[in-house]
Amino acid sequence: MSTVSDRRYSRRRFLRDTTAVAAALSASTGVSAAASSPSYDGWFTGDARGAETKNYDGTTVDKTGQDSVTIEVGAQGNGGSYAYAPPAVRISPGTEVTFEWVSNTHDIQIESAPSGASWEGVDSIENEGYTHSHTFETAGVYKYYCTPHLSLGMKGAIVVGGSGGGGSSGGRNASADWGDWFTDSARGGAVGNYDGTTVDKTGQDSVTVEVGAQGNGGSYAYAPPALKISPGTEVTFEWVSNTHDIQIESAPSGASWEGVDSIKNEGYTHSHTFETSGTYTYYCTPHLSMGMKGGIFVTGNSGGGGGGGGGGVIPDLNWWNIAWIAGPSAVAIPSIVAYLLWDYHRAGAFDGVLDRGPSEAPPETTEAPPASPERELDHDEYDPWGTATLLGVYFVIISVAWALMYFVEFLGNGPHIFG
Amino acid sequence: MTYIDDFPGEARVVRAAFAIAFASIGLGGALGVLQALFRTGYSRSLFSAVDYYSILTAHGVLMALVFTTFFIVGLFTWGVTRSLDTGFRDLRFTWGWLGLMTLGTVLAFVSVLGGIVGWIPTHAAVLYTFYAPLEASPTFYLGLALLIVGSWGAGVDYVLALREWRADNPDERIPLQTFMAVATMLLWFVCTLGVAVEVVVFLLPWSLGLIPRVDPLLTRTLFWYFGHAVVYFWLLPAYFVWYTIFPKLSGGRLFSDPLARVVFVLFLVLSTPVGVHHQYGDPGLSQGLKFVQMTSTYFILLPSLLTAFTVVASMEHGARQRGGKGLVKWLRALPWEKPSFSGIALAGLAFAASGFGGMVNAGLNVNALVHNTMWVPGHFHLTVGTAVALTFMAITYWLLPQLSGKRLRLRTLAAVQPYLWFVGMVFMSNAMHRVGLAGVPRRTSEPQYEQVIFNTPIATIGELHLQTVGGAFLLFASLLCFLAVVVSTWLGDRGAEPLAVNGHIPEALSGPEHGPSILDNFRVWVVLTFLLLLIAYGPPLAAMVQNGLFAPGSAPIPA
Ligand code: HEM
Ligand SMILES: [Cu+2]
Numbered sequence: 001m002s003t004v005s006d007r008r009y010s011r012r013r014f015l016r017d018t019t020a021v022a023a024a025l026s027a028s029t030g031v032s033a034a035a036s037s038p039s040y041d042g043w044f045t046g047d048a049r050g051a052e053t054k055n056y057d058g059t060t061v062d063k064t065g066q067d068s069v070t071i072e073v074g075a076q077g078n079g080g081s082y083a084y085a086p087p088a089v090r091i092s093p094g095t096e097v098t099f100e101w102v103s104n105t106h107d108i109q110i111e112s113a114p115s116g117a118s119w120e121g122v123d124s125i126e127n128e129g130y131t132h133s134h135t136f137e138t139a140g141v142y143k144y145y146c147t148p149h150l151s152l153g154m155k156g157a158i159v160v161g162g163s164g165g166g167g168s169s170g171g172r173n174a175s176a177d178w179g180d181w182f183t184d185s186a187r188g189g190a191v192g193n194y195d196g197t198t199v200d201k202t203g204q205d206s207v208t209v210e211v212g213a214q215g216n217g218g219s220y221a222y223a224p225p226a227l228k229i230s231p232g233t234e235v236t237f238e239w240v241s242n243t244h245d246i247q248i249e250s251a252p253s254g255a256s257w258e259g260v261d262s263i264k265n266e267g268y269t270h271s272h273t274f275e276t277s278g279t280y281t282y283y284c285t286p287h288l289s290m291g292m293k294g295g296i297f298v299t300g301n302s303g304g305g306g307g308g309g310g311g312g313v314i315p316d317l318n319w320w321n322i323a324w325i326a327g328p329s330a331v332a333i334p335s336i337v338a339y340l341l342w343d344y345h346r347a348g349a350f351d352g353v354l355d356r357g358p359s360e361a362p363p364e365t366t367e368a369p370p371a372s373p374e375r376e377l378d379h380d381e382y383d384p385w386g387t388a389t390l391l392g393v394y395f396v397i398i399s400v401a402w403a404l405m406y407f408v409e410f411l412g413n414g415p416h417i418f419g
Numbered sequence: 420m421t422y423i424d425d426f427p428g429e430a431r432v433v434r435a436a437f438a439i440a441f442a443s444i445g446l447g448g449a450l451g452v453l454q455a456l457f458r459t460g461y462s463r464s465l466f467s468a469v470d471y472y473s474i475l476t477a478h479g480v481l482m483a484l485v486f487t488t489f490f491i492v493g494l495f496t497w498g499v500t501r502s503l504d505t506g507f508r509d510l511r512f513t514w515g516w517l518g519l520m521t522l523g524t525v526l527a528f529v530s531v532l533g534g535i536v537g538w539i540p541t542h543a544a545v546l547y548t549f550y551a552p553l554e555a556s557p558t559f560y561l562g563l564a565l566l567i568v569g570s571w572g573a574g575v576d577y578v579l580a581l582r583e584w585r586a587d588n589p590d591e592r593i594p595l596q597t598f599m600a601v602a603t604m605l606l607w608f609v610c611t612l613g614v615a616v617e618v619v620v621f622l623l624p625w626s627l628g629l630i631p632r633v634d635p636l637l638t639r640t641l642f643w644y645f646g647h648a649v650v651y652f653w654l655l656p657a658y659f660v661w662y663t664i665f666p667k668l669s670g671g672r673l674f675s676d677p678l679a680r681v682v683f684v685l686f687l688v689l690s691t692p693v694g695v696h697h698q699y700g701d702p703g704l705s706q707g708l709k710f711v712q713m714t715s716t717y718f719i720l721l722p723s724l725l726t727a728f729t730v731v732a733s734m735e736h737g738a739r740q741r742g743g744k745g746l747v748k749w750l751r752a753l754p755w756e757k758p759s760f761s762g763i764a765l766a767g768l769a770f771a772a773s774g775f776g777g778m779v780n781a782g783l784n785v786n787a788l789v790h791n792t793m794w795v796p797g798h799f800h801l802t803v804g805t806a807v808a809l810t811f812m813a814i815t816y817w818l819l820p821q822l823s824g825k826r827l828r829l830r831t832l833a834a835v836q837p838y839l840w841f842v843g844m845v846f847m848s849n850a851m852h853r854v855g856l857a858g859v860p861r862r863t864s865e866p867q868y869e870q871v872i873f874n875t876p877i878a879t880i881g882e883l884h885l886q887t888v889g890g891a892f893l894l895f896a897s898l899l900c901f902l903a904v905v906v907s908t909w910l911g912d913r914g915a916e917p918l919a920v921n922g923h924i925p926e927a928l929s930g931p932e933h934g935p936s937i938l939d940n941f942r943v944w945v946v947l948t949f950l951l952l953l954i955a956y957g958p959p960l961a962a963m964v965q966n967g968l969f970a971p972g973s974a975p976i977p978a
Contacts, residue, residue, distance in 0.1 A: 124631060129554075256469060332522065336515075363914030365421040365824040367921035373670060373740035379928040382739065384674070384732035389746050391727060394771060401775050410785050 040157050043111070043143050044087065050150035054078050056087040060159060061177055063089055066299070068096040070278065071156070072253075073146070074103030074128070082149040084156035086177065093137050093160055101130040102253050106146045106154070108132070114140025114160075136160045176228055176297035181249070181281045188288040191225055192216040198297060199224040206234045209294065211284070212241030212266070220287040222294035231275050231298055239268040244284045244292070246270065252278025252298075274298045422501060422821040422922055423913075428510045429500045430822045436493030436517060437815070437822075439524070440486045441905055444808065447481035448898040450474050455847070455891035458864060459884035466535070471864030472544035473534030479547030480531065480563075483653070483803060485524050488566065490811045491656045492520070492573040495600040497818065498659065499577045501922070502594035503584045507576050516572025523565025530559035546862060550617070550642040551635045557626040560618045567611050574604035592931040593939050595676055596663050602683040603655040605941060609948055610648030610691050617641035630969060636703045637963045643694035644956060651690040653803050655683065657810040661730045661763060664814060667924050668760045669753055671737025674729050676927035677934025682729075684938060685722040688948050692955030693719065699786045708959055709783055715955070716781045723774070730767065736928065758830075759920075762813020762837035766806045769844060773801035776852065791862075794855025797848045805844050812901050813837055820918045825911040827919060833904045839897035847890025850883040 038060065044053040055077030063069045069091055077083025081103035091097065099108060099122070108121035117138040125148065126132075136142070139161030146154040175198070180186050182194040193215030201207045207229055215221025219241035229235065237246060237260070246259040255276040263286065264270075274280070277298045284292040423430040456462040457471055466474065496513075500506055507513050533541030533556065543555035549563070577600050581593065593601075621633045621641075666673045673679065695712040698704055735749060743749030754760045776798040779785050789795065820827050827833065857873040857880065859866050873880050937943060 127552075127632065129552075130631070256467070258468070362427075362824070364424050365821075365914050366917035367421050367821075367923075368917065368919050370921055370923045371670070374742045375740060377671075377736060377740050382736055382928065384735050386735045386738075386746055386749050387728065387732040390731060394727075398775050398778070402778055405775075405779055406782075406785060410788050 038141065038159060040088070040141065040143065043157060044155060048155075049111070050145060050155060051078075051153035053083075053087055053153040053155045055083040055085065055153075056155075060088040060090050060157075061086040062175060063095070064092045066091070066095055068098060070098045070100055070252075073099050073101045073108070074106045078149070078153040080152070082146070082152045082154045084144075084146075084154065087155065088157045088159070090159040091136060093139055094135065095160075096133055096135045097158065098131055098133045100253060101126050101128050104128050105148055107148070108144050109147050111143040111145055111155075113142045114138050117142065176226065176295070176299075177279065178226065178281070178295050178297075179279075181293065181295055182226065186293075188283055188293055189291050191221075191291045191293050193221040193223065193291075194225040194293075198226040198228050198295075200228045201233065202228055202230045202299065204229065204233055206236060208236045208238055211237050211239045211246070211264075212244045216287070216291045218290065220284070220290040220292045222282075222284075222292065225294045226297070227295070228297045228299060229274060231277055232273060233298075234271055234273045235296065236269055236271045239264050239266050242266050243286055245286070246282050247285050249281040249283055249293075251280045252276050255280065421824060421918060422497065423824045426500050426506050429496055429506055429513075432510070432513050432517060433493040433497050433822050436489045436496070437819070439521060440489035440493065440811075441902060443481040443486040443489070443524075445898060445902050447478050447486060448895050450478040450481070452891045452895045454478060455888050458866060459887050460865075460867075461884070461888050463865075468864040469544075470535050472546070472862075473531055473542070475862060476534075476544050476546050477528065477531045480527060482808075483547050484563070484566065485528075487653045487803070487807065487811075488570055489520065489524075491603075491652070492517070492570055494656055494659070494811075494814070494818075495573065495577060495604070497822070498596035498663070499580055499600050502596035503580055505580060505584060507580060508583065512572065513576055516569045516576070518569075519572065520566050520569030523562045523567075523569060525562070526558050526565065527562030530556050530562060548642060548646060549622070551622065551625070551633045551638040554622075554626055557623055560623045560626060564615065564618050564623070567615060571608065571611070574601075574608055577601050577604055592936070595673075595679060595927070595931065596659065598680060598939065599655065599659045599662070599683050601941065602687050602944075603652060603659070605945060605948075606648060606655070606687045606690060607652050609687075609945075609952070610645045610652070613641045613644030613694075614646075617645075632969055634963065634969060636701065637960075637968075639698065639701065640694075640704075640956075640959065640963065643697045644691065645694070646697055647694040648691045650799075650803065651686050653807045655686060657766065657807045658682070658726055660810050660814050661726070661767065662733075663924060664817065665730065665760075665763050666733035666737060668757070668763065668817070669734040669737025670741045671733055671735075671739070672925045673927035674732040674736060675929040675933075676931045677929065677938065678725060678729050679927075680931070680934055680938045682722040682725050684944050685725075686719070687944050688951060689715065689719050689722075691948065692951045695955075695959075696781055696786075699783055700790050703963075704959060712955065713781060713783045720774075720778075727767075727771065734764070756834055758833040758837050759813050759817040761834075762809050762816070762840075765837050765841040766809040766813065769801045769809070769841065770806035773798055773806065776801065789855055791860060792855035793851045793859045793861050796861050797851030797853075797855055800844060800848045800851065805840065805848075809837060809840055812840070815901075815905065817920050819905065819908055820920055821922050823909065823911075824913040824918075825908055826916040827904065828907040828911055829904045830919075832900045836897050836900040836904070839893055839900065843890045843893025843895075843897055845890070846886045847894065850886035850890065853878070854880060854883050854887075 042048050044056040046052040055075075069089060071089065072083075072085040074081045075083045075085035077085065077087075084099075089097075104127040105125050107123060107125050109123075110119065110121045113119060117136075117140065119134050119136065119142060121144055122132045136158065137160075140159075142158040142160070144156050144158075178198075182191045184190045193213075207227065209227065210221075210223040212219045213221045213223035215223065215225075227235070242265040243263050245261065245263050247261075248257065248259040251257060255274075255278065257272045257274065257280065259282055260270045274296065280296040280298070282294050282296075453465060454471065454475055457465070457468075496507075527543070529539060530541040530543040533539035534544045541556035541558050543549075543559035545553040545555045545559070549555060549559070577597070581597055581601055584597075585593075617638050621630075621638050624630045625633045662673060662679045693712050693716045695704060695709055696716045699709055699713075734753065735743075738749040738752045741752045741754075743752030753764070755764075776794070779789060780795070780798060816827055816833050819825075853875060854873065855861070857875045859873055859880070875883065878886075
């Protein structure tokens with residue numbers, strides 16, 4: 001089943017609360033995946049069909065132990081928006097992978113899959129906003145590509161199994177993938193106060209990040225710089241020194257966080273509740289060159305936990321909508337039918353008497369008497385010269401206005417079609 | 420005796436329709452003020468920049484689709500039964516379509532509200548021009564479909580009433596008010612066909628996930644097939660008031676009945692095959708097609724010019740009967756203190772001013788200067804937002820007493836209300852036009868960009884923003900006056916006092932017998948309408964569906 005675009009549900013809040021409990025209860029016995037990266041038999045090189053996949057740098061992103069994983073379709077890479085991101089992912093059996101189209105005209109053709117696998121990819125060309133989900137049960141390696149952009153290297157792979165037991169570890173163990181955001185190769189350079197750890201605050205309702213904390217050679221740090229939370233967590237940013245802002249470098253599609261656009265000083269706070277899962281990166285405009293950067297990883301769209309308990313499957317939203325439509329009509333149609341039956345019955349029984357309204361007639365209204373004109377003018381005596389004058393003046397005004405518009409505003413300002 | 424005594428059942432229908440219309444304009448006006456405050460930067464803390472689009476959608480839908488449609492079906496119900504002097508055959512049918520329209524409105528409105536209120540699981544920030552690729556919850560489309568289907572019921576009621584009357588009066592000319600109501604509803608049937616296909620065949624199945632995608636160009640074209648004619652569906656009821664009631668309010672008589680009929684026939688035939696003039700910016704439509712429809716668009720200036728002449732001449736006739744003299748001095752003899760008169764006169768003035776903007780919009784090349792800028796809302800707040808809305812409010816002062824048997828209350832408030840609206844709109848619309856010329860985009864919650872400075876020749880953007888907000892507050896104040904008058908009149912006692920108005924409408928100076936009787940033959944005009952439509956829309960629609968009904972514009976690149 002495929003659905004289009006993100007929608008809000010009251011269920012989400014409900015799920016957040018329940019899964020927060022589940023996360024607290026579930027023993028974090030997750031086995032971190034350390035299986036070696038497979039080589040995919042050269043699938044990502046130029047020797048296979050299509051060109052080399054440039055956004056594949058040899059790493060397979062480990063998402064084992066998570067209930068759900070998102071892969072972007074049409075992300076930046078391979079010389080345009082022609083990449084699956086991440087291109088290679090390892091998951092546990094039973095994980096639901098959601099492919100989210102973030103640009104137009106892509107599909108998912110399966111190159112190879114383990115025998116017995118049920119995944120069929122997406123045969124038709126789809127556009128931004130489209131999503132496709134599949135729960136991968138059969139272990140093995142799946143390879144896929146995009147028909148229109150195969151020649152540009154738009155290829156991907158999913159490895160199912162090979163590490164931590166199916167879903168025994170909570171979403172807490174999903175590791176954040178910051179790409180090169182905290183390194184030298186991203187803009188602004190390396191982040192001094194990032195030591196490779198992502199602070200795990202999943203399952204908490206609220207978390208605080210300090211803005212302008214000590215670090216990066218002065219009070220130029222977000223602390224902690226890298227943070228992992230569950231959807232529905234409210235993050236409060238507290239300014240502890242002056243002249244900082246929060247510019248968003250990247251955010252998952254559909255996210256509503258807008259950062260803080262203007263420069264603020266000590267004492268200022270900004271809060272946002274993160275609902276959309278994915279990786280958010282941000283920086284401070286004045287101190288970007290000092291390495292003042294940060295990231296927030298929101299993991300699991302049904303909450304951070306959901307491990308052993310197997311988080312609830314969100315009912316497909318088409319059914320939700322159909323119920324929402326059918327509900328009112330289910331009430332309205334029988335009521336109308338019942339009313340009509342009752343009405344006919346009544347009309348027959350009382351011979352239409354009741355249809356005539358209440359027996360006591362309302363008081364009759366008196367209108368103002370029609371006014372008679374001061375002097376009666378009929379057709380032959382009346383020539384509308386005043387009207388002709390007014391309309392004449394109107395035409396002059398409107399012609400002058402139009403000429404000004406055409407010759408001054410339009411021809412006088414570029415760009416336009418006459419040179 | 421007044422209308423409510425003659426047709427108590429129909430009067431109740433009209434009052435119910437008006438009540439919903441007034442609730443919509445009240446709510447929509449409050450949202451309008453919020454938008455004005457937000458986009459000019461006066462207040463950005465009330466809601467988020469994303470919620471702006473849900474609020475804008477609610478404003479557009481409540482004003483342009485709900486307020487107008489409910490008022491129109493009410494007004495025509497009054498006009499048809501009054502002028503034919505017969506009630507509808509079965510009021511259960513009448514209540515049925517009104518109920519359907521109401522159900523649709525609630526559904527659509529709640530769907531939009533879902534974008535702002537978290538616990539409602541819908542969203543519909545698709546603006547009142549709800550074409551793809553923006554997508555709303557299915558309930559939004561369903562609601563609009565019900566609103567439209569319900570309004571078709573109104574048209575059926577009018578046509579049936581006319582046929583019944585015709586059987587009893589085979590040789591008489593159709594009364595002018597019924598003629599106008601039926602012509603307008605025929606136009607409505609023809610043009611809503613496009614939006615019905617858009618919603619039922621494409622958008623609804625798409626939003627339900629039954630079909631994976633739609634062709635944005637096709638749905639846009641279907642929308643604008645409806646979207647231009649709909650402006651005449653709003654405007655013609657205002658013309659109905661201008662032609663049939665306004666002369667009496669001025670103290671005179673309609674100048675020419677046949678001319679009025681010609682105008683309505685021209686609108687019926689010409690208003691749909693011009694929708695492409697809203698798509699001058701669209702790729703995928705040929706320049707030739709745009710040029711042809713531009714030419715047809717200029718043709719529709721003709722019936723509006725005829726209207727300007729007939730209506731002003733009727734007004735002048737009133738002024739002269741009231742003792743007015745001179746070339747322009749007669750204007751002072753008119754009853755400017757009466758809100759039903761002044762409201763309509765000011766509405767007409769606003770419409771004349773908007774004629775200039777309309778000429779600019781319609782020009783294929785000049786349009787590029789203002790396309791999708793604030794100029795466009797500036798323009799249509801003069802047309803639908805004033806020429807139509809102010810006419811409807813003004814005629815309410817005259818009509819409501821006859822519909823309820825209650826004398827109008829708070830008459831001083833009523834007397835200032837049209838002036839307040841007019842002044843507010845002069846400020847708001849003028850400022851919108853001018854920031855639009857400077858390039859400020861419409862439908863943008865925060866129209867500010869790092870690399871762009873908007874240059875205005877005379878006032879600064881800041882001053883124009885102040886004018887926008889000031890105008891919006893005046894408009895809202897005017898709206899509150901209107902609602903106060905309506906509510907307190909409604910709460911009065913029926914029949915307690917004699918009314919200050921009467922429902923008598925004098926005959927035209929030149930009666931219908933001076934016009935050819937083919938004017939009354941709607942069959943001919945409907946056939947002609949469809950012929951023109953086939954020519955105007957046949958080829959482009961055929962080209963669009965050739966590469967598949969659901970296939971978007973072009974094949975994927977690079978292949
Ligand atoms: C209290 C009076 C009113 C105020 C303050 C007001 C204000 C506004 C503002 C600020 C916009 C937004 C422009 C943008 O961001 O693009 C707007 C849009 C609009 N208004 Fe009004 N307005 C008022 C009355 C009306 C009336 C009476 C109508 C029609 C009967 C109307 C119809 C519309 C429509 C159709 C839109 C466009 C919505 C869209 O772009 O989707 N407004 N109005
Ligand atoms: Cu138009």
